[in-house]
Amino acid sequence: MKIMLMFSILFSNLIFSQIIVPSDYIKIPDTLRSRNDLYKFIIPNQKYEYWKVMRKDDTLEEKLIYENKEVKNIKYVKTHSSEKGFFRECLPGWCFTYITAYQNKKPKYFTSERELKDFIGYVDNLPEALLLARTYNLLFDYKNPIGGSFKIDKDFIYLYLAKFENCPVSREAFYVKINRKTGVLEYESKGIYYKTSDCYLS
Template identity: 35%
Template sequence: MSDTEDLICAIDPSKKYDFWVCFRKDFQGKINGKTEIITDKGDREKLINYKFNEPSSGFKTKMWTGYYYIAYLENDSLKLATNETELIKFIGNINSLEEALLIADIKDLNVDYSRPIGSSYKKVKNGYDFYLAKYHKCIIKTEPFKVSIDSLGNYSAKSLGFYYNIDSGTCAD
């Protein structure tokens, strides 16, 4: 399981839905692409009665992996979370470290397990403050950010203004 999928599995929505499921759809153009269930909660049988068109994008897209979206039942109506705004609405209050990190992951900011400047956090009154990293593929380098995510999913980030792990002769894409 990827870090993104671990974060998705930790979602605990504020509302109690009859059923919800997160899908990962292979990236377009993949031969024999498929859709997989990453996690689901509730009575799976309830979803069988609903038909929907598979969305063409999701709240998180990862190169070579595909994209993620959530289908959920609310008041006997099937709804989809296919972007960040819909995901935050689905989750409700961002109450856990994993939910806050998922919002950061959507913005391509991740934990750098090798350095504290990219892997620190603090629980604050109304959310979380982090030091996270953004990986650049061409040229390869890592940029640290100070990030704040509040319980409503509001996000702010500021680069710390320097790079590390620089490999000026290499591109990863």
């Protein structure tokens, strides 16, 4: 029984070690770990005088995550908050994120993953790519390059990201390719590279 267990562990480690990140990929900087820190790098697809990112939860409380003002000292009419958004999470309750952007002092809401993609438009940089990947639940593993590496050329952004499971705890590596012009994202699993017997239920 002990021999079988040892063989199983060795075999699992062998499978996990097969995932290799190409040498021309760079580890994603740890400073990009927090999703809230990514919004400030967005270069919107259109020109807006002002835009902001809001988070709303099941208590109906709203929190300003980020705001960008192209025109200084301009006043905006307070708008109604959105009743829907992207990045729906916070189980067992709920919360979501949305963007309000102003053109000619008129608000426009971006409340879905598709609309977030439209707001970003051309994928200018790595933080925008990470935000798009998060709409597919593909996250940055700052502890391991297998789940947190990238390279960029003029047409595409290439990433190694991860999906996390809590029960049992595991991390699965994914190769991601994002068309910078269209925002189209393709991905494929490269296999599980970390797994334990722990189980966490929210």
